[in-house]
Amino acid sequence: MNNAAVVSAAFTSLLVVLPLLELVSLAIVPWITDQRECFGVSVPPAAHGDQRVRRYKTLFSLMVTAFGMVCVAVSLLLALAYGRAAGFWALIASVAALPIVGFALQQAFRRKIMAIKASSRWIVVDERRAALLAEQDTPKPISLAWNLLHLVPVGITIAVGYASYAAMPARIAIHENAAGAIDGWAGKSHGLLWLAPGVQILLAVVFVVVHAVIVASKRPIDPDKPAETAYAYGLFTRVWSMYLVSCGMILISVLGLTLQAAVIGAVRLDAVGAVALVAAVAAVAGAVVLAVFYGQNGSKVFGRDTSSQSGSSDDDRFWKLGVFYVNRNDHAAIVPKRFGVGWTLNFGRPVIWLAILVFVLVVIMVPVLAMRQ
Structure with a gap:
């Protein structure tokens, strides 16, 4: 197999595999989140055994999967009909659209979980700390x-x-x-x-x-x-x-x-x-x-x-939309995510906004300086 054939095969595989991996990583989020949280809402561990909560988690996964599969199919069809460039841009659009759709669904189910939390009177202690x-x-x-x-x-x-x-x-x-x-x-x-x-x-x-x-x-x-x-x-x-x-x-x-x-x-x-x-x-x-x-x-x-x-602990008031952490009284600049795997920033800390400003300036200045060379 020559170089061109290898690249073509790799590109075709990318049109399928990369969006599939992205949709899988998004669809599993409700099932791998910390048991003290659900769709960005503070809940007791027992909440994950509630049939309504399990149904919402299942619906989220199914809807994300369905949208992702449509993206894969569209990318492949465009690549076959109009060539590699069309498939490439469809892939970029799909990779960008998946997290946007995931965020919209997370917000919708977050409101449902908050309603269940209020009606069920789930007890989540306000402020507790532990020393190890x-x-x-x-x-x-x-x-x-x-x-x-x-x-x-x-x-x-x-x-x-x-x-x-x-x-x-x-x-x-x-x-x-x-x-x-x-x-x-x-x-x-x-x-x-x-x-x-x-x-x-x-x-x-x-x-x-x-x-x-x-x-x-x-x-x-x-x-x-x-x-x-x-x-x-x-x-x-x-x-x-x-x-x-x-x-x-x-x-x-x-x-x-x-x-x-x-x-x-x-x-x-x-x-x-x-x-x-x-x-x-x-x-x-x-x-x-x-x-x-x-x-x-x-x-x-x-x-x-x-x-x-x-x-x-119940710190929902510090988590805007369930994903953005804003707590001026918390000295931690980096905290674990509530929805997803990994970490996020404490946007209540001035040093974070300074770091973001520096990052934006670097992103803007590097291409400008490169164009002047």
Whole structure:
């Protein structure tokens, strides 16, 4: 099978696999969330045994799945009828539309859960805190120092580039459009050798930042089961931090070396796209597996307990729309999500808004400075 056939097969697979993985990761959210929450509402664990709640969770999953399948079918039909470019843009639209539809459904079912909570008079204690004494026995995220391993593939990529510079062609393809045609070229230069390491360093920074978020996150400990929930959350953060480092090493190595091989003329540029698609699918699939196995905050570690009729705390007033955390009195800048797997920001902290401002400025200025060169 030639390069063009490989890329075509990878693209067709992407049209199916990536939206499917996204819809699966969204459809399972109500089933892997912390048992003290449901659609972003504070509830007692017993709420998850309520038939009405289970029906809403099932409806959410079915509706997300149905919409996702329609997106997959439309993307494939457009690709077959109008070519790769049409399928590509349909895929982009589908990937963007799924979370929007998921958010709309979450809001609809959140209102239903709040109504059930009020009518059923579920007891959720307002303010309770717990202190964990045997903290040394609780699992923790692996050290940020592990991210220094990312320097190894970066160094190898730089070495490969300079060792192959003499054999580089005089004209290098540097850009490919949505239809798969090369539309950007550059002359041979030492500067091109730093394109792949630059991408690797950017990816490494992203993985380090996400790892730091895990390390700095607030621990959600249940006062009724402090040791159990602390251990489960600790294991949850440890596994995810290990996954980030290992996944980062693989992605940075494979993508960086493939891109460098394209720069020095060893492989076609479209091979980079094929490798990137496969790597992205593999990374998302791994994340979905971890989410299913451990649940949000490690809620799956010890299994579900739907016997408790009261919850540990009711902070619904701090969760706007059930997903945005705004609490000026909470010193934690990073907290676990209520709907989904992972972490979110405390928008009540000024430092968060400062960080967002800096990020927006960087995103705006980098392309502007690049265009001036």
